[in-house]
Amino acid sequence: MLATTSGLAYVLGDSIDTDQIIPARYLVYSMTVPEERAKYGQYALSAVPIEQAGLPEGGIPFVGEGETTSRYAVIVAGENFGCGSSREHAPFALREAGIGAVVAASYARIFYRNAVDGGFVVPCESVENLTVAVRTGDEVTVDPDSGTITNHTTGQTHALRPLGDVAPILHAGGLFAYARQSGMIAAR
Amino acid sequence: MTLTEQILARASGRDRVQPGDNVWVNVDTLLTHDVCGPPAYDIFKREFGEDARFWDGDRVVVIPDHYIFTEDVHAHRNVVALRQMAAEQGLKHFYDVGTPRYKGVCHMALAEEGFNRPGEVLFGTDSHTCTSGAFGMFATGVGNTDAAFILGTGKLWVKVPPTLRFVFEGALPEYLTAKDLILHVIGEIGIDGATYAAMEFDGEAVYALPVHERMTLTNMAIEAGGKNGILAPDEAILDYVRARTDVDFTPVYTRPDAAYQRTWTFDAAQIEPLVAKPHRPDNRAAVREVAGTKLQRAYVGSCTGGKLEDFEAAARLLRGHEVRIPTFIVPATRLVGEQLKTTFVGDESLHDVFVNAGCHIGDASCGACLGGPPDTFGRAQDAENVVSTTNRNFPGRMGSQGAAVYLASPLTVAASALTGVLTDPRDYLN
Numbered sequence: 144m145l146a147t148t149s150g151l152a153y154v155l156g157d158s159i160d161t162d163q164i165i166p167a168r169y170l171v172y173s174m175t176v177p178e179e180r181a182k183y184g185q186y187a188l189s190a191v192p193i194e195q196a197g198l199p200e201g202g203i204p205f206v207g208e209g210e211t212t213s214r215y216a217v218i219v220a221g222e223n224f225g226c227g228s229s230r231e232h233a234p235f236a237l238r239e240a241g242i243g244a245v246v247a248a249s250y251a252r253i254f255y256r257n258a259v260d261g262g263f264v265v266p267c268e269s270v271e272n273l274t275v276a277v278r279t280g281d282e283v284t285v286d287p288d289s290g291t292i293t294n295h296t297t298g299q300t301h302a303l304r305p306l307g308d309v310a311p312i313l314h315a316g317g318l319f320a321y322a323r324q325s326g327m328i329a330a331r
Numbered sequence: 332m333t334l335t336e337q338i339l340a341r342a343s344g345r346d347r348v349q350p351g352d353n354v355w356v357n358v359d360t361l362l363t364h365d366v367c368g369p370p371a372y373d374i375f376k377r378e379f380g381e382d383a384r385f386w387d388g389d390r391v392v393v394i395p396d397h398y399i400f401t402e403d404v405h406a407h408r409n410v411v412a413l414r415q416m417a418a419e420q421g422l423k424h425f426y427d428v429g430t431p432r433y434k435g436v437c438h439m440a441l442a443e444e445g446f447n448r449p450g451e452v453l454f455g456t457d458s459h460t461c462t463s464g465a466f467g468m469f470a471t472g473v474g475n476t477d478a479a480f481i482l483g484t485g486k487l488w489v490k491v492p493p494t495l496r497f498v499f500e501g502a503l504p505e506y507l508t509a510k511d512l513i514l515h516v517i518g519e520i521g522i523d524g525a526t527y528a529a530m531e532f533d534g535e536a537v538y539a540l541p542v543h544e545r546m547t548l549t550n551m552a553i554e555a556g557g558k559n560g561i562l563a564p565d566e567a568i569l570d571y572v573r574a575r576t577d578v579d580f581t582p583v584y585t586r587p588d589a590a591y592q593r594t595w596t597f598d599a600a601q602i603e604p605l606v607a608k609p610h611r612p613d614n615r616a617a618v619r620e621v622a623g624t625k626l627q628r629a630y631v632g633s634c635t636g637g638k639l640e641d642f643e644a645a646a647r648l649l650r651g652h653e654v655r656i657p658t659f660i661v662p663a664t665r666l667v668g669e670q671l672k673t674t675f676v677g678d679e680s681l682h683d684v685f686v687n688a689g690c691h692i693g694d695a696s697c698g699a700c701l702g703g704p705p706d707t708f709g710r711a712q713d714a715e716n717v718v719s720t721t722n723r724n725f726p727g728r729m730g731s732q733g734a735a736v737y738l739a740s741p742l743t744v745a746a747s748a749l750t751g752v753l754t755d756p757r758d759y760l761n
Contacts, residue, residue, distance in 0.1 A: 158522055158611060160725040167366075167701040168730070171398060171405035174370045174475075179405075190727040223523040226556060227725060228701070229458040230367070231474030251556055252527050253458055257474035308353055308490065318480055318488075319378045328484060 148243030150216025160227035225254020262317030362455030435695030445576030518615025526556035632661030636720025702730030
């Protein structure tokens, strides 16, 4: 069973690249030292051009000034989410900010792979592009196992694509957990 | 099977594979650098134990290159962490900062040091790892978790990609470089046009390119979403590799049974000098369409645009002239930096051409291609227009949120540096 994620949606457009998700200058920070780790949440999505931040209106920062987590729990995005660099810091930053699931019309493959193998966030693919059906601030619930995202604000439920080949890795909680379960590497 | 399928079949111990198969492959080489090496090593220790050893330290190549010439203390700490990892694991392929072994940009250094070998499987913690596919190998970028898994097991799961084929027929006109060809492809298929797919390059104009220029084609496969870029090796590749390594390798070649998902055929002579306009690599325009756009900065550098061939091209136009806007020259590797002083246009070294033209020359590293810490050489400032030989122009990529970056060939960057506005290089070549 994958956890469902409920909370406020934050809506973004197409081809949000990893430099927008976490700018390169912040990659110097440790992903393990707690006070540095918090910076990944603080600067998550900080380079999205402000007019495209939080659609449809825009101008809505993902993380408030001086805060290290976001009030939003679900990202809803268009095509090709996470394109660009291979930095695993990108799905990591979203999780540090408090995101439980991303629902995009499609993904760039390295981001998708990193989200799955690192067990950071569940990358769900929507059947329809939902960037109009969901508005920033709508209350939503994402249920990856049943393959739905419900928008409580509009009362509509939308279909997600099946998780496919990566479902066993997602269910295990990441690549290492999956490899241990399947006996590929030694159990602890 | 296509080139990519042949390599993945061999690496997974199968007679054949087809697109969509999920296979575990044996890894020949893992590349990492200063940004992703330390967190990958943290994950390795967490998962395999504090005293665990790499599966094969001789197959791990560590090339710090991202944040080198900066006062940033956290960046320095990451290099120290790499040093500690190399010492603990007894790594012989560590190219440490501040030593004669320091190289610069990892993708170029892999080629120079003979780590790019036809038929092999290379993973790297950098999306431009696909560059190495120019050598007829399967090469792709991964995250820290995947890298840590490889460090412990020597294996990784891969979904076999379908192959898209791009053929450039005819001779390459003198006003074009590999950069124009790949910007043409990305503009044609879009920023996600090759998502999950292998991009295979072929044709007379492609094989007429020198080895390093072919790396510019495969480098930017990721800018169309590609999993890997690849070319079948020819004699030029084999000679290049044999001159740099004694390691045995088994090339794969194009076979008649290769099935391509789709083939695009272009006439090289019909392509014009191109740019990718802000803020996407697929935002293609002919330079002529945007000629006259005011610029505040020009940049020649990076894994895709900081090779000796890029500087030779830029010097063709800069020689005997002065730039009108701040122009930054950043060799990919230290070797390229040395070659600037030993490669001549007429009686002038490339280095002197750039100095006399008023350019600023920096030290070999990734430099301002990805912005980096605020004191990074050549980094974009404020709201300015930049023309650059680099490979990405997403918002904020070169360090300034307000900057607008035009990606272009070194010829176009040089011509534009001389005028201060976007300029078709044919205006200067003629």
